[in-house]
Amino acid sequence: MGQQALTYLIVGATFALYIGIAFWARAGSTGEFYTAGRGVHPVTNGMATAADWMSAASFISMAGLIAFVGYDNSTYLMGWTGGYVLLAMLLAPYLRKFGKFTVPEFIGDRFYSQTARLVGVICLIVISVTYVIGQMTGVGVTFARFLEVSTTTGLFIGSAVVFFYAVLGGMKGITYTQVAQYVVLITAYTIPAIFISLQLTGNPIPPLGLFSSTQEHGVPLLQRLDQVVTDLGFGAYTAHRDNTLNMVLFTMSLMIGTAGLPHVIIRFFTVPRVADARWSAGWALVFIALLYLTAPAVGAMARLNLIDTVWPGGAARPGGELVYEQRPDWMRTWEQTGLLRFVDRNNDGRIQYYNDRNPAFAQQAQQHGWQGNELTVNADILVLANPEIANLPAWVIALVAAGGLAAALSTAAGLLLAISSAISHDLIKSALKPDISERGELLAARISMAAAIVFATYLGLNPPGFAAQTVALAFGLAAATIFPVLMMGIFSKRINNTGAIAGMLVGLLFTVVYIFVYKGWFFIPGTNQLPDTPEYWVFGISPTSVGTIGAILNFAVAHVVSRATEAPPAAIQEMVESIRIPRGAGAAVDH
Amino acid sequence: MSGEQESGRAYWRANLRLVRNCLIVWALVSFGFGIVLRPLLSGIPVGGTDLGFWFAQQGSILVFLILIFYYAYRMNAIDRKFGVEER
Numbered sequence: 001m002g003q004q005a006l007t008y009l010i011v012g013a014t015f016a017l018y019i020g021i022a023f024w025a026r027a028g029s030t031g032e033f034y035t036a037g038r039g040v041h042p043v044t045n046g047m048a049t050a051a052d053w054m055s056a057a058s059f060i061s062m063a064g065l066i067a068f069v070g071y072d073n074s075t076y077l078m079g080w081t082g083g084y085v086l087l088a089m090l091l092a093p094y095l096r097k098f099g100k101f102t103v104p105e106f107i108g109d110r111f112y113s114q115t116a117r118l119v120g121v122i123c124l125i126v127i128s129v130t131y132v133i134g135q136m137t138g139v140g141v142t143f144a145r146f147l148e149v150s151t152t153t154g155l156f157i158g159s160a161v162v163f164f165y166a167v168l169g170g171m172k173g174i175t176y177t178q179v180a181q182y183v184v185l186i187t188a189y190t191i192p193a194i195f196i197s198l199q200l201t202g203n204p205i206p207p208l209g210l211f212s213s214t215q216e217h218g219v220p221l222l223q224r225l226d227q228v229v230t231d232l233g234f235g236a237y238t239a240h241r242d243n244t245l246n247m248v249l250f251t252m253s254l255m256i257g258t259a260g261l262p263h264v265i266i267r268f269f270t271v272p273r274v275a276d277a278r279w280s281a282g283w284a285l286v287f288i289a290l291l292y293l294t295a296p297a298v299g300a301m302a303r304l305n306l307i308d309t310v311w312p313g314g315a316a317r318p319g320g321e322l323v324y325e326q327r328p329d330w331m332r333t334w335e336q337t338g339l340l341r342f343v344d345r346n347n348d349g350r351i352q353y354y355n356d357r358n359p360a361f362a363q364q365a366q367q368h369g370w371q372g373n374e375l376t377v378n379a380d381i382l383v384l385a386n387p388e389i390a391n392l393p394a395w396v397i398a399l400v401a402a403g404g405l406a407a408a409l410s411t412a413a414g415l416l417l418a419i420s421s422a423i424s425h426d427l428i429k430s431a432l433k434p435d436i437s438e439r440g441e442l443l444a445a446r447i448s449m450a451a452a453i454v455f456a457t458y459l460g461l462n463p464p465g466f467a468a469q470t471v472a473l474a475f476g477l478a479a480a481t482i483f484p485v486l487m488m489g490i491f492s493k494r495i496n497n498t499g500a501i502a503g504m505l506v507g508l509l510f511t512v513v514y515i516f517v518y519k520g521w522f523f524i525p526g527t528n529q530l531p532d533t534p535e536y537w538v539f540g541i542s543p544t545s546v547g548t549i550g551a552i553l554n555f556a557v558a559h560v561v562s563r564a565t566e567a568p569p570a571a572i573q574e575m576v577e578s579i580r581i582p583r584g585a586g587a588a589v590d591h
Numbered sequence: 592m593s594g595e596q597e598s599g600r601a602y603w604r605a606n607l608r609l610v611r612n613c614l615i616v617w618a619l620v621s622f623g624f625g626i627v628l629r630p631l632l633s634g635i636p637v638g639g640t641d642l643g644f645w646f647a648q649q650g651s652i653l654v655f656l657i658l659i660f661y662y663a664y665r666m667n668a669i670d671r672k673f674g675v676e677e678r
Binding site for chain 2: 066078084088090211220244248252273274278279293
C-alpha cells in the first residue's frame with residue numbers, strides 16, 4: 001500500500017473513532033453538556049486534560065523551538081508543566097468545590113458583581129479565540145502536507161468532525177474523544193522518538209538517550225551537539241545566553257498563564273469529588289510529561305541529525321558539505337512546501353549551512369569561499385519530518401499525521417466548549433434571559449457551539465497575519481487577569497468587588513498596552529512605538545514575559561483598592577469559607 | 592469562638608503550610624536550579640552537560656510530578672484528620 005493510501009486509512013480510522021464516540025456519549029442535560037455530569041474518573045480526566053492542553057504548538061512546534069535555540073528555550077518545558085502545580089494547589093480543588101459551570105460564573109458570584117463576570121467573559125473570549133486560530137491553521141497545514149488536499153478542504157473536514165462530537169456531546173463527548181486523541185497523539189509522538197534515540201544512542205528511552213553517548217562517536221550526545229553547532233558559528237546548545245531576569249519572568253508568565261487558561265480549568269469541574277480534582281491534576285501532568293520529557297530529546301537529536309545530514313564530511317569542514325543534487329528525499333518533499341529552502345549563493349552546488357550572522361565566524365567563512373548561509377529550515381517541520389529523516393516505515397509517517405490532527409482537534413474542542421459555555425451560560429442565561437428553561441439553555445449551548453465552530457473555521461481560512469504573535473496575548477491575559485482574580489477569590493476574604501474589577505482592568509490594560517507598544521496596536525504592522533528588540537525592552541523584559549508584571553500589578557491594585565473600600569458582605573465571606581473545605585461538594589452540584 | 596471555627600482555621604493553616612512548602616520546592620527546582628542557580632551547579636556533570644541543564648529540561652518536570660501527588664496524598668490525610676473529607 002502506498003504512503004498516501006496508508007495515511008488516508010489511518011487518519012480516516014481515527015476520525016471514524018471520534019464520531020463513534022460522539023454517538024455513544026451524547027449529552028442529555030446542561031450538566032452533561034458543561035461538565036460531563038461530573039462523573040469522569042480522575043485518571044480519565046487527567047488524560048483528557050493532557051489532550052485538551054497539548055495543542056498543535058506542543059505537538060508540532062515545541063521540539064523545534066528547543067532544537068534551534070537550546071537551553072534558553074527550556075522556559076517552555078518548565079513553564080508549560082509548572083503551571084499544573086499551581087493549578088493543583090491553588091485553583092482546581094476549590095473551583096471544583098464551588099461546583100458551578102464556568103470560570104466567569106465563579107468570578108461573578110465571588111465578587112457579587114455582574115460587571116466582574118462580564119470582564120471575565122471578555123478575557124475568556126479573547127484568550128480562547130486567539131488560541132483557537134492556531135489550532136485551525138494547524139489542522140489545515142497537516143491536511144495539506146500529508147493528505148494532499150487543499151488547506152480549505154482539510155479545514156472543512158476537521159471542522160465537520162469537531163462539529164459532530166462537540167455539538168452532540170458537549171463536555172461529555174469532548175472528554176471521551178480527548179481520551180482517544182491523547183492515545184493517538186502520544187503514540188505518534190513517541191514512536192519516531194524511540195527509533196531515533198535507538199539509532200543515535202542505542203538507548204530506546206528518548207529522555208535517557210538525551211544524556212547518553214552517541215554510538216558513532218562515543219562522546220555524550222549533548223557534548224557533540226555543542227561541538228558541531230559552535231563549529232558552525234552558532235551559540236553552544238547547552239549555554240545560557242538570554243537575559244536571566246527575562247527568562248525567569250517568561251517562565252513565570254507561562255506557568256501562571258497555563259493555570260489561568262479557562263479551557264483547562266473547566267476540565268477539573270468534571271470529576272466527582274474535590275479529592276479527585278487534586279489527583280486528576282497529577283495524572284494530567286503524568287500524561288503531559290510523557291510528551292514533555294520526550295520533546296527536548298527529539299529537539300536535540302533532530303538538530304544533530306540535520307547537521308550530520310547536511311555536513312556528511314564533518315561540520316564546517318570545507319568539502320564536507322552535502323552536494324545539493326545528492327540530497328535525501330525528505331528534503332525534496334519539504335522544499336515543495338517552502339518550509340525548507342536552499343539558495344546556492346556561491347554557485348558551487350553544495351549546501352553551506354552555518355551562522356552567517358556571527359561576526360567572529362565571518363573571516364573563516366570568507367576563507368572557505370562561503371557567501372552566506374544557504375539553507376533555511378522552518379522550526380515547525382522538525383517533528384513532522386522526523387520519521388522521514390530517520391527513514392521510518394510509511395505507517396509511522398501516517399501516524400504522525402493523525403497525531404498532529406488529534407493534538408489540534410482536541411485543543412480546539414476544549415476551547416470551543418469554553419467559548420460556547422461562556423456565551424450560553426454567562427451571557428444568555430445569566431444576563432439576557434434568566435428565566436430560560438433547562439432545555440432552552442441546552443439548545444442555546446449547542447447553537448453557540450455551532451456558531452463558535454463556524455467562526456473559528458472562518459478565522460482558520462482567513463488567518464489574521466498576526467496569528468503567531470497572539471499566543472503572547474493569550475498567555476499574557478490569562479496570567480495577568482484570570483489567574484490572579486481566581487487565586488485572590490479563594491485565598492483572601494477581604495478582596496471585594498471594586499478591588500477585583502480594578503485589579504483585572506489594570507492587569508488587562510497594562511499587559512495589552514505593553515504588548516501593543518512593541519508588536520503594533522491590534523498587531524497592525526508599523527503601528528508599534530518601539531522596535532521589538534531587547535535593547536528597547538524595559539529592563540530587558542520582552543512583551544511575551546510581561547504577563548507576570550501584569551499579574552503583580554493586578555494583585556497589588558486589588559489589595560490596595562479593597563483595603564480602602566468596604567469588606568465583602570458576610571454571605572460572601574461564608575461562601576469563601578465553604579469552598580475551602582471539601583465536605584459537601586456533592587450538594588453543590590445542582591443549582 | 593466555637594471549637595468548630597477553631598478547627599476550621601487550623602485546617603486552613605495546615606493547608607497553607609503544605610502549599611507554601613510545596614511551592615518553595617517548586618520554585619527552587621525551576622527558577623532556582625534550572626535558571627538562577629545554574630552557575631553554582633555547573634561543576635556537577637550530567638551526560639555531557641551540567642546538573643542545571645538537566646533540571647531545566649527534565650528534573651523540574653519530574654519534581655513537579657512528585658509534588659502534585661505528594662500534595663494530593665498529604666491533603667487528603669489532612670482532610671480526614673480535621674473531619675472535612677467528602678463522604
